[in-house]
Amino acid sequence: MNSQFESVAELPKEAKQPFYDLMLVLADSKHLLGLRYGEWLGAPAIEASISAVSMAQDEFGHARLFYGIITEFVKHGSKAREEIAKQYRNIETLDREFESWMDFIAANLLVDLALTIQIEAFQDSSYLPMRRMIGKISQEEEFHLQHAHGWLLRLAQESEKSRLGLEKSIKKIWIPVLHWLGNPESRSEKILLEMGLQKLDSEALRNRFVEVIGPLAEEAGLDLPISGDAVTGEWLLATELSWKGWDEAFRRLSKTGPDAATFAQIDCFHTHSYPVGS
Amino acid sequence: MSVATEVCTEDRVWQALKDVNDPEMPISLVDMGMVYAIQIKNSTVKIQLGPTSTACPALDFIREDIEKRLQQENIERVEVEWVWDPPWTNDRISEEGKFILTTWGVSV
Numbered sequence: 001m002n003s004q005f006e007s008v009a010e011l012p013k014e015a016k017q018p019f020y021d022l023m024l025v026l027a028d029s030k031h032l033l034g035l036r037y038g039e040w041l042g043a044p045a046i047e048a049s050i051s052a053v054s055m056a057q058d059e060f061g062h063a064r065l066f067y068g069i070i071t072e073f074v075k076h077g078s079k080a081r082e083e084i085a086k087q088y089r090n091i092e093t094l095d096r097e098f099e100s101w102m103d104f105i106a107a108n109l110l111v112d113l114a115l116t117i118q119i120e121a122f123q124d125s126s127y128l129p130m131r132r133m134i135g136k137i138s139q140e141e142e143f144h145l146q147h148a149h150g151w152l153l154r155l156a157q158e159s160e161k162s163r164l165g166l167e168k169s170i171k172k173i174w175i176p177v178l179h180w181l182g183n184p185e186s187r188s189e190k191i192l193l194e195m196g197l198q199k200l201d202s203e204a205l206r207n208r209f210v211e212v213i214g215p216l217a218e219e220a221g222l223d224l225p226i227s228g229d230a231v232t233g234e235w236l237l238a239t240e241l242s243w244k245g246w247d248e249a250f251r252r253l254s255k256t257g258p259d260a261a262t263f264a265q266i267d268c269f270h271t272h273s274y275p276v277g278s
Numbered sequence: 279m280s281v282a283t284e285v286c287t288e289d290r291v292w293q294a295l296k297d298v299n300d301p302e303m304p305i306s307l308v309d310m311g312m313v314y315a316i317q318i319k320n321s322t323v324k325i326q327l328g329p330t331s332t333a334c335p336a337l338d339f340i341r342e343d344i345e346k347r348l349q350q351e352n353i354e355r356v357e358v359e360w361v362w363d364p365p366w367t368n369d370r371i372s373e374e375g376k377f378i379l380t381t382w383g384v385s386v
Contacts, residue, residue, distance in 0.1 A: 057331075057333040058331070058332065058333055060333050061331060061332030061333025061334070062332055062333075064332065064333070065332060065362075131363070132361065132362050132363035133362045133363075135362065135363055135364065135365040136331075136332055136362040136363075136365040136366070137332060139365050139367070140331065140332060
């Protein structure tokens with residue numbers, strides 16, 4: 001299919017729900033990542049505090065763009081206001097506050113990267129407003145990856161205890177992040193690919209993820225479930241993913257959502273009563 | 279000085295926007311390279327602006343400042359569209375803008 005779409009009103013009927021679900025999961029995940037970054041004003045260095053706040057601001061900026069697309073669904077009559085999901089759809093790994101700076105860096109690397117890889121799969125998307133947005137988002141995300149990389153090395157090289165702690169923080173969120181990148185058997189994914197809305201399937205997204213993480217983990221001396229092929233130089237995932245119970249609208253196994261402390265902070269966001277139509 | 283009968287031209291709008299400063303920088307939106315295009319159609323002025331960041335907190339201020347300045351030119355119908363392609367970068371700042379920023383101690 002070679003059609004291109006300038007607004008959500010032009011999207012084929014069968015593509016609307018999958019596209020809406022994807023925009024919402026991105027908006028909510030970006031929003032909550034911004035909130036989590038912003039909770040770390042007490043980072044272990046002044047420069048790191050400034051970076052945390054700056055990255056939080058970027059994430060809110062990106063969330064604003066994706067909530068803007070959700071608003072389009074209402075404006076164009078593709079969704080009634082009351083049909084907008086009442087449940088927050090953040091990536092599972094952000095349900096709770098980071099317990100340590102190592103958790104922060106693990107999310108800075110894995111979660112932020114996964115979101116960026118998903119967004120970059122909209123390069124050449126048939127949804128033209130998305131194509132126009134991603135250049136700016138990618139530009140801002142470059143710094144986030146640099147930040148994660150710098151701290152990954154610093155923590156890994158500080159001491160064995162520090163390196164093991166970092167590994168533990170990464171492994172804690174490893175599977176949910178890989179799940180979030182999508183299930184190749186998902187009907188929604190097939191529709192998004194058929195309509196050209198998304199250009200890479202979820203296996204390609206995971207491969208891309210491993211290609212970025214592999215060299216960084218090797219440089220930092222981290223033991224993660226990935227392996228580099230000595231001959232081809234390719235990085236391969238050594239994790240079996242089970243999709244039982246995975247929800248394609250939420251992109252996670254558990255639909256419990258953020259904890260009570262987080263809900264108290266996000267208030268009107270968890271029912272999407274603020275962003276849509278505001 | 280604005281004249282009520284003066285014809286609304288793109289040049290005139292560009293000139294007027296040179297008086298509207300970025301709320302966070304001591305130079306105009308034009309020198310910041312944020313003004314991507316100006317179109318006049320059916321007496322409506324459409325302005326495409328590229329924000330410096332996705333999280334720019336001043337979008338509403340900028341829109342209001344533009345509307346106020348163009349009202350002085352008797353231009354009442356203004357539509358501001360935020361555009362992201364091509365992404366705004368420092369390279370879009372004019373030479374004059376860069377000079378002014380350096381005099382304020384901002385490196386570009």
